[in-house]
Amino acid sequence: MPLLSKIPNELYSLLRTRFPADADKAELIFACRTDLAPDGRIQESMLLVTRRHLAVATLSDGQWSLTHSLPLVDITGLNVEPLVGASALMAKVDGREIRLLRYSHAVAQDMSDAVESLLHLIGPDGSPDHTEPVIEDPVPDWSSREAHLRTFRRLWAFCLPHWRTLVIAMAVTIVASAIDLLPPYLTMILVDQVLVDMSTYMYLPLIVALLAVSRIVHTGVTVVSGRMLAVLGDRLAFDARSELLNVLQLLPLKYYDMQQTGGLMARIARDAKSIHYFWIDFAPQVIQQGLLVIGMTAVLFYLNWELAFLVLIPIPAIIFASIHIKRYLMWFYGRSWDSWATFFERVNDALAGIRVVKIFAQEKRQSRDMHLENEKVFTAERNIHVRSRTVRPLLAFIVSVGGLLVWWYGGRQVQSAEMTIGMLMAFFLYLSMFYNPVQQLTSMADWIPEMMTAITRTFEVIDSPIEDYTPGETVDVPRFEGRLELQDVNFGYVAHQPVLKGINLHVEPGEMIGLVGHSGAGKSTLIKLMCRFYDVDGGGILIDGIDVRRMDLMQLRSQIGYVEQDPFLFSGSVTDNIRFGNREASREEIIEAAINANAHEFIVKLPDGYDTPVGERGGRLSGGERQRVAIARAILHDPRILILDEPTSALDLETEKKIQEALGRLMEGRTTLAIAHRLSTLRDADRLLVLKNGEPVELGTHEELLNRQGEYYRLVQLHTNVSSIVGVEG
Amino acid sequence: MSFLDPAAIRLERREEQPPTLSIAGDLFFNVKIRQAFPLSFESRYITFFDQEDEYLGIVADPEACDEDTCRIIRDEIEWRYFRPRIERVLEMEGRGGTSIFSVETDRGAVKIPMRDLREGMMELSPGRILITDEHGNRYEIPDLDRLDRRSRRLIRRLI
Incomplete structure (x- = not known):
């Protein structure tokens, strides 16, 4: 999101008068829009930072005023205080806490980013004079109204590689429109000049042949342009989907933390298709129908301008009626969709819960409820059909008014020999072609917002910033030794709400470290930092003495193995899943890995052995089986550093033993960080790091820590009271 | 070693009975034979189970076994996997x-x-x-x- 929001001119001049000293430094470093006034009213406010000052401005009765203004050097701290349903930004000045502003959750992320950037500038150490404005590359804001133009430009950029096809298809479309205008004109010649005189009868076959040719050419041209545009549209939709799919793989994990998978699926499937609709249905239709209207208007005026005026009379009424009828009906369509949705939801519920219904003997009530929904569907559908059967003939009537006017006025002109019968006929033929494009163009206007929204949403994803795979200067580390150092690691998902504080740890190659702590202690977060799903806010993570941020992301991750608590398997065969991290692996290697993971035996007992499809998310395998396939996958991946999140759920003893054995083999010779839940793992670990509220509290072996009788001792006590097998909940 | 040496195994069968497997001299009666990759690689990776359905081992290339063993493996696979073409x-x-x-x-x-x-x-x-x-x-x-x-x-x- 842009840290530099647009600010109103009025506010800009207010700032200039208030901080003239800043004026020569010329600018606002950033402005962040919030949605609550300091007193809690829902009111636009702004956090503004110039080179030397921080200010808060609020809009009150249409007037901007500054509610706070503080020199940056005086601010010794900034922090976000979570409230209920909102947050507050607090500044520390002379040891006092000052409440700067409040904001709702809607702008929380923007504000967190703003505060993070601000920290560089405040206090006596802040260096605003030689700090470049801290502005992230703004991600285009596709949702704004100005974005429509940008969307069009992006659409065009998408089409650019295929411009030749597009130009030819459009040219062919124009030719088709021009040919469309020909038959009525030929008819006029036929009636006025050929059929009136015996001597000109010989031209009849010629005119008919011309008519036939024009129809044939028109058909051919329409087929050609239709096919070209269809291929082009499908190609563009394919391109859009491909770009989306590429980007989706490269987006950072935090993007997914904020999105629902379903929404993304819809974008891939449906929204990308809207680019196809734009080029296939929308653009050619607008051009063709538009040209037809223009062309016919010109021809009508050329033939008889007075009559042409009469033809135009019903046009405003047709446009007006088309728009209103559509909107009027759309409302009823909306009600119908709603009622169908509720109906399906209800029926689905009733069928899925049929056992509960029967046990509670509620069949009759369920039937009654469903019947009520059915009645609502009936009413909604009836409303649509009755109304559309009423309004459409009315529209047809308005259209026919044009015909009546032409009959009346044209007929009189024919009677007075001011116009020929042929011309009158041509007028009628044009008339029948004229109102249809007008109606179509009008109804297209309604598509635009819907289509543009879908197209915009597609670009929104495509243009999201992807992960930084190769930072400026990368250090090449083809194979880690496995020495791991955490140096004063600090991290928070939301700025200034640290989840990890001051973590220091030195791990030798091949050592196994168990991470222990209550739920929310920061164990999983530490693991995410190790995989560089997120970057540390302070300190650093070093592998073999090199900061992970200086490594090529692919190279780093290819040497880290991760066995999740509830491993995710992809739909595909067992083989596909085991060799996920190493596509080149031979069958022998796959089998070896499975044997080492204690998975081979259960796999070969499956009817299709290694070829068995595991189902969506591995659903056809049991929890213990999934675990072992995931361990085999990690073994084959052969990472130098292993990250392990032990499952908390209890499995039967036999499976448990097999998994423990498999993990033991997997950890051999690898530096391992394990979130440990089981006593056996805790005992086997070389050292244990105990975390509490994001801070390291103890480090040592199982025995050492037990003897110390501190936090670890308490956790183990708690755990042995709860269960003798499953370890400390994490 | 995870794979069995084809030279060290031998299958025998009497009429319609399940076969007997000898692995380096150890005898296992009524063995079951399964393919590890029944759909993607039928001719190789054959696994053996004893009569309790306990896993015995896997041979990567059954063609390297002696002729009788090879034939019995083919028959057993034919018997176990019914998939008309x-x-x-x-x-x-x-x-x-x-x-x-x-x-x-x-x-x-x-x-x-x-x-x-x-x-x-x-x-x-x-x-x-x-x-x-x-x-x-x-x-x-x-x-x-x-x-x-x-x-x-x-x-x-x-x-």
Whole structure:
């Protein structure tokens, strides 16, 4: 999101008068829009930072005023205080806490980013004079109204590689429109000049042949342009989907933390298709129908301008009626969709819960409820059909008014020999072609917002910033030794709400470290930092003495193995899943890995052995089986550093033993960080790091820590009271 | 060593009984033989289980075993894996939500009833199709291109 929001001119001049000293430094470093006034009213406010000052401005009765203004050097701290349903930004000045502003959750992320950037500038150490404005590359804001133009430009950029096809298809479309205008004109010649005189009868076959040719050419041209545009549209939709799919793989994990998978699926499937609709249905239709209207208007005026005026009379009424009828009906369509949705939801519920219904003997009530929904569907559908059967003939009537006017006025002109019968006929033929494009163009206007929204949403994803795979200067580390150092690691998902504080740890190659702590202690977060799903806010993570941020992301991750608590398997065969991290692996290697993971035996007992499809998310395998396939996958991946999140759920003893054995083999010779839940793992670990509220509290072996009788001792006590097998909940 | 040495194993069988396996002199009666990759690599990776269905081992290349052992493995696989190969598709008809294929297979003519075509037809590799009917029986088209034109057309419409 842009840290530099647009600010109103009025506010800009207010700032200039208030901080003239800043004026020569010329600018606002950033402005962040919030949605609550300091007193809690829902009111636009702004956090503004110039080179030397921080200010808060609020809009009150249409007037901007500054509610706070503080020199940056005086601010010794900034922090976000979570409230209920909102947050507050607090500044520390002379040891006092000052409440700067409040904001709702809607702008929380923007504000967190703003505060993070601000920290560089405040206090006596802040260096605003030689700090470049801290502005992230703004991600285009596709949702704004100005974005429509940008969307069009992006659409065009998408089409650019295929411009030749597009130009030819459009040219062919124009030719088709021009040919469309020909038959009525030929008819006029036929009636006025050929059929009136015996001597000109010989031209009849010629005119008919011309008519036939024009129809044939028109058909051919329409087929050609239709096919070209269809291929082009499908190609563009394919391109859009491909770009989306590429980007989706490269987006950072935090993007997914904020999105629902379903929404993304819809974008891939449906929204990308809207680019196809734009080029296939929308653009050619607008051009063709538009040209037809223009062309016919010109021809009508050329033939008889007075009559042409009469033809135009019903046009405003047709446009007006088309728009209103559509909107009027759309409302009823909306009600119908709603009622169908509720109906399906209800029926689905009733069928899925049929056992509960029967046990509670509620069949009759369920039937009654469903019947009520059915009645609502009936009413909604009836409303649509009755109304559309009423309004459409009315529209047809308005259209026919044009015909009546032409009959009346044209007929009189024919009677007075001011116009020929042929011309009158041509007028009628044009008339029948004229109102249809007008109606179509009008109804297209309604598509635009819907289509543009879908197209915009597609670009929104495509243009999201992807992960930084190769930072400026990368250090090449083809194979880690496995020495791991955490140096004063600090991290928070939301700025200034640290989840990890001051973590220091030195791990030798091949050592196994168990991470222990209550739920929310920061164990999983530490693991995410190790995989560089997120970057540390302070300190650093070093592998073999090199900061992970200086490594090529692919190279780093290819040497880290991760066995999740509830491993995710992809739909595909067992083989596909085991060799996920190493596509080149031979069958022998796959089998070896499975044997080492204690998975081979259960796999070969499956009817299709290694070829068995595991189902969506591995659903056809049991929890213990999934675990072992995931361990085999990690073994084959052969990472130098292993990250392990032990499952908390209890499995039967036999499976448990097999998994423990498999993990033991997997950890051999690898530096391992394990979130440990089981006593056996805790005992086997070389050292244990105990975390509490994001801070390291103890480090040592199982025995050492037990003897110390501190936090670890308490956790183990708690755990042995709860269960003798499953370890400390994490 | 995870794989068995083909030279160290030997299978014997008396008439219709399950075979006996000797691994480096140890005898195991009534062994079961399964393929590790029954769909993607049938000729290799053969696994052995004892009569309690405990895993005994795997041999990567059964062709390297002696001739009798090799033959018994083939027979046992043939016995365990019933998957007729479709040679001709005669016709397809829809009956109340179920599609019925009349086909000729290497094991005789049969009618294959299918409820869900999408679920039931799986293309294992280009041209190789596995069909699972509504009862769970499986049929295979080893190479679609080698079927006659009419059969190909009927199948292509569905995949």
